[in-house]
Amino acid sequence: MLMETINSPSDLKKLRPEELRTLAAELRTEIIRTVSANGGHLASNLGVIELTIALHYVFNSPEDKIVWDVGHQAYVHKLLTGRREAFHTIRREGGLSGFPKREESVHDAFNTGHSSTSISASLGIIEGRDRNGEQFKVVAVIGDGALTGGLALEGLNHAGHLKKDLIVILNDNEMSISPNVGALSAYMNRILTGEFYRRFKKETKSFLEGIPKLGAPMAKMAQKFEDTVKGLVLPGILFEELGFDYVGPIDGHNVDLLIDTMKRIRPSSSPTLVHVITKKGKGYEFSEKDPCVFHGVGPFELETGSQIGGKGAVSYSAAFGRILSELAEEDRRIIAVSAAMKEGTGLECFAERFPDRFYDVGIAEPHAVTFSAGLATRGLRPVVAIYSTFLQRGYDEIIHDVCLQKLPVIFAVDRAGIVGEDGPTHNGLFDISYLRHIPELVVMAPKDAAEMKKMFGFAVQHGGPVAIRYPRGKVPESTLVCEEVSLGRSETLREGEDIALIAVGSCVLPALTAAERLEKAGVHASVINARFVKPLDAEMIRSVASRVPRIITVEENVLQGGFGSAVIEYLSDSEIGGVKVKRLGIGDKFIEQGKPESLRARYGIDGEGIFLAALSFVREHTFSA
Ligand SMILES: Cc1ncc(C[n+]2csc(CCOP(=O)(O)OP(=O)(O)O)c2C)c(N)n1
Numbered sequence: 001m002l003m004e005t006i007n008s009p010s011d012l013k014k015l016r017p018e019e020l021r022t023l024a025a026e027l028r029t030e031i032i033r034t035v036s037a038n039g040g041h042l043a044s045n046l047g048v049i050e051l052t053i054a055l056h057y058v059f060n061s062p063e064d065k066i067v068w069d070v071g072h073q074a075y076v077h078k079l080l081t082g083r084r085e086a087f088h089t090i091r092r093e094g095g096l097s098g099f100p101k102r103e104e105s106v107h108d109a110f111n112t113g114h115s116s117t118s119i120s121a122s123l124g125i126i127e128g129r130d131r132n133g134e135q136f137k138v139v140a141v142i143g144d145g146a147l148t149g150g151l152a153l154e155g156l157n158h159a160g161h162l163k164k165d166l167i168v169i170l171n172d173n174e175m176s177i178s179p180n181v182g183a184l185s186a187y188m189n190r191i192l193t194g195e196f197y198r199r200f201k202k203e204t205k206s207f208l209e210g211i212p213k214l215g216a217p218m219a220k221m222a223q224k225f226e227d228t229v230k231g232l233v234l235p236g237i238l239f240e241e242l243g244f245d246y247v248g249p250i251d252g253h254n255v256d257l258l259i260d261t262m263k264r265i266r267p268s269s270s271p272t273l274v275h276v277i278t279k280k281g282k283g284y285e286f287s288e289k290d291p292c293v294f295h296g297v298g299p300f301e302l303e304t305g306s307q308i309g310g311k312g313a314v315s316y317s318a319a320f321g322r323i324l325s326e327l328a329e330e331d332r333r334i335i336a337v338s339a340a341m342k343e344g345t346g347l348e349c350f351a352e353r354f355p356d357r358f359y360d361v362g363i364a365e366p367h368a369v370t371f372s373a374g375l376a377t378r379g380l381r382p383v384v385a386i387y388s389t390f391l392q393r394g395y396d397e398i399i400h401d402v403c404l405q406k407l408p409v410i411f412a413v414d415r416a417g418i419v420g421e422d423g424p425t426h427n428g429l430f431d432i433s434y435l436r437h438i439p440e441l442v443v444m445a446p447k448d449a450a451e452m453k454k455m456f457g458f459a460v461q462h463g464g465p466v467a468i469r470y471p472r473g474k475v476p477e478s479t480l481v482c483e484e485v486s487l488g489r490s491e492t493l494r495e496g497e498d499i500a501l502i503a504v505g506s507c508v509l510p511a512l513t514a515a516e517r518l519e520k521a522g523v524h525a526s527v528i529n530a531r532f533v534k535p536l537d538a539e540m541i542r543s544v545a546s547r548v549p550r551i552i553t554v555e556e557n558v559l560q561g562g563f564g565s566a567v568i569e570y571l572s573d574s575e576i577g578g579v580k581v582k583r584l585g586i587g588d589k590f591i592e593q594g595k596p597e598s599l600r601a602r603y604g605i606d607g608e609g610i611f612l613a614a615l616s617f618v619r620e621h622t623f624s625a
Contacts, residue, residue: 001026008082009056009107020057020255024049028283030087031075032302038091039298039421040098041072043281043291044143047173047252051141051276052076054258055169058266059137062106067122069142069152071099071112071425072296073171081107091421093594098422109138113425114390115363116149118142119156119168126164137266139167144188145176145340148362159271160243167265168244168273171252173280176340177295182362191235191249192277239273248275253282292343313474317414319449320470321346323456324383324412325353331460333381337361339368345385345414365390369397369409376407381460385412388428388469389419395434402465403440409466410459411435416445416469417506417556418586418600423593428469429586432504433561435467436534442466442487443533445505448478451485451531458485471506471556473596478509488535496524499550499614502541504530504563507554507584510600513607514614523618533563541570545579550621552582552614554605559585582617584610 002019003026006012015023027049035042053076055066061081068074078096079087083105089095100108110121118140126138146152147170159166172188174180236246245268250261258276265272280295281287286305287294299308314322328334328350336350340363351358361368365386372382386394391413402409413435416428435443442462446452452470459466483491493508494515503511508529515525526548528540544551553564564583571579584605591599600606604613 003027003030003079003084006080006084009061009080012053012056012080017256017259020053020259024053024255025283027053027076027079030079030084032284034087034090035075035297036300036302037088039296040075040091041296042284043175043287043294044073045075046282046284046287047278047280048073048141048171049076049282050253050255050258051169051171051278052080054255054262055139055141056080057259058262059139062109064137064139065109065122065125066107067110067118067125067138067140068100068112069118069140069146070115073141073143074100074108077107078105081105091423091593093592093598095593097593099425111425113422114393115146116142116152116155118146119152119159119166120154122166122168123155123159123162123164126166127162130164137165137167139169141169141171143176144170144172144174144185145180145363148176148180148182148184148340148364150364150366156239156242156244163243163270165269166271167268168271170248170273170275171278172249172275173278173291175280175291175295176363177344178292178340178342178360180362181340181360185362187238188275191275236273236275239275244271244273246273246275248273249277250275252276252278313477314449315346315473316449316452316470316475317344317346319346319452319475320385320412320414320456321349323449323453325350326453327456327460328354328357331381333379334460335359335372335375335380335382337368337372337375337382337384339363339365339384339386339390341385341387341390344387345412347385365393366397369394370401372409373397373401373405373407376402376409377405381408381410383410383412383456385414387415387426388413388417388431389415389426391431392434398435398441398465399438403438406440406464408463410456411465411467412456413467413469415472417471418591418596418603419472420596420599421593424590427591428471429556429558429591431467431469432533432555432557432563433565436561436563436566440464441534443469444485444531445469445533446531447476447503447505447508447529448480448482449475450478450480450482451529454482454485455531458487462487469505476509485531488532488537490531490537490540491529492526492540493529494525494527496526497548498524499552499618500526500528500544500548501552501554501610501614502528502530502544502563502567503554503610504533504556506556507605507610510605510607511554511610514610517607517611518614518618521615523615525614530563533566536566536570538570538574541567542574542576545571545576548579550580550582550617552584552610552617554584554610556600556605557585558588559583560588580617580621582613584613
């Protein structure tokens with residue numbers, strides 16, 4: 001196997017052109033095999049095999065820096081930069097990250113996971129390089145989806161101003177996770193279909209032929225000129241106007257052409273954008289057919305492409321999609337907004353049922369929030385569904401554009417809590433903290449699907465901004481009767497006088513499990529479903545504190561500024577003493593990748609962890625009393 005001879009990019013440079021094609025085939029097989037076992041971003045990686053080979057063939061990593069946007073497509077890069085033997089551990093606990101990580105390799109120039117950062121980061125690296133008097137090249141590899149993000153456009157704008165030798169490789173497969181949307185995408189599509197070229201040709205020809213005498217020979221000359229410029233200068237006029245030399249579009253699966261192009265542009269001293277056309281999912285029949293499903297996929301059967309363990313209970317995202325569709329049937333004000341995550345957030349069914357009430361705004365979370373604020377000023381009820389980790393991008397917009405104006409925007413905060421294999425860039429562990437302190441905003445978390453439905457029903461009727469957070473994964477089996485939701489009121493699920501477990505959302509059922517085990521150990525626990533992180537159920541806290549000597553709060557969020565902090569703040573501000581409070585949640589650190597169940601156990605927020613913490617809390621404070 002050629003692949004086994006490549007331990008660093010310098011080994012790659014020893015291969016002959018025909019060997020590079022063999023290597024590409026081997027890499028494809030390796031990636032398909034590994035992702036079928038571990039899950040991961042298959043389609044995006046299969047699309048950049050030849051491109052990655054060419055980049056490492058021409059540039060000299062780690063001296064030259066390659067910055068991968070989003071970073072989900074860096075598997076080939078990992079395989080070529082000394083991580084082949086560890087590749088089978090990708091996305092596993094203790095294994096290789098599914099994204100570039102500076103801590104993992106000197107070849108990873110910048111950590112990524114969130115979209116649209118590569119151009120800004122690369123520009124910063126270039127400016128830092130020049131200030132230090134260093135000499136190397138910097139290449140940002142960005143997809144057409146990631147280019148729809150405002151941050152990428154801000155970077156392009158600045159790059160055109162700085163006029164440094166930034167190289168941007170635009171990997172255009174016409175797909176974000178689902179087909180890419182927006183005017184930029186349409187523009188690039190026109191480049192690909194040759195509309196620019198055809199229009200240019202027609203207009204120039206008729207203009208020239210209209211000139212008496214000289215016209216005809218000039219038109220002939222122009223024909224020759226056209227052949228030279230075809231596909232080179234004119235199609236990328238937008239990028240040219242932004243200060244980039246545009247090269248392309250070129251076939252992103254032709255290694256020779258890619259290498260040749262990279263060699264030509266490498267010496268350039270001004271911003272250059274190479275438009276590379278790739279096929280997402282290339283080389284595996286199932287991912288070519290359905291690149292959206294194989295964008296980020298769980299383990300699957302190699303022969304059939306069908307996902308292993310994909311069936312069964314409904315996910316929270318799917319439950320949300322159904323709930324919103326039902327509510328929208330009754331209430332014409334409801335509009336759904338997604339930032340390039342229609343499938344991930346469960347909004348496919350809504351989009352099908354109400355195509356004219358669904359917006360995919362591209363990978364543009366801040367815009368999604370402000371756009372929704374605008375809709376809300378017109379009496380509509382926008383529901384903007386964004387993963388907790390990506391909503392971080394919209395923080396100021398939530399404050400300035402939504403809450404300051406008390407606008408009734410509903411935030412469906414998906415993937416709130418531990419997300420798992422995608423690691424620290426994707427965990428949704430901050431939203432309680434970054435939402436809780438915003439005036440006017442109501443923050444809720446359901447324990448199961450029935451409660452989720454009631455909460456969204458409540459949110460639509462509530463006249464101001466509301467955020468509802470729920471985790472990744474399946475909705476739990478729950479036979480609990482769901483009370484009506486009323487503003488700032490919690491739900492007491494179980495009474496006990498030794499300790500009170502006050503839990504938020506996904507931690508409520510584990511708290512109940514813990515309480516049952518505590519009962520067997522002779523400890524009587526109350527279990528309270530907080531329901532509202534904000535406004536806090538002050539009456540409940542006051543009443544619990546007067547009856548029970550110990551409180552444990554449980555949340556799948558960082559402890560700093562979280563729900564437990566809110567409880568302590570309330571007790572302190574109200575000068576309520578005599579009750580001991582312990583907070584369970586995630587400490588002050590970014591937590592590693594791994595299986596969500598295993599991470600919940602490690603951080604003590606599963607049933608077992610809550611049980612053990614409660615037991616020792618009771619014992620500690622009984623003996624020391
Ligand atoms: C800020 C942010 N929002 C959403 C996502 C989720 N996401 C990951 S990849 C992706 C699509 C990227 O499309 P593109 O850049 O064209 O890359 P491709 O996978 O098509 O190669 C999205 C929306 C993200 N990583 N970051």
